[in-house]
Amino acid sequence: MMETESDKKLASFLKDEEVKVVWKEDDKTKVGRGKIMNEDDNFIYLTGDRGNVIVSKTDVIAIKQ
DSSP states (O other), rough: OOOGGGGGOHHTTTTOEEEEEEEEEEEEEEEEEEEEEEOSSSEEEETTTTTEEEGGGEEEEEEEO
């Protein structure tokens, strides 16, 4: 079975890479730094020095490597 663009996930593309995720939360812009450990259809799971955060994909503004 061939992998299509829609089958590729951020977690596999950015595996073991430190990233910066920017998202909106309560009319504020939040930034998380760390590694994307997993993701599903709705959420990105980020682990960093300050702990874990789960971000809704609909709230993500940018992901920088």
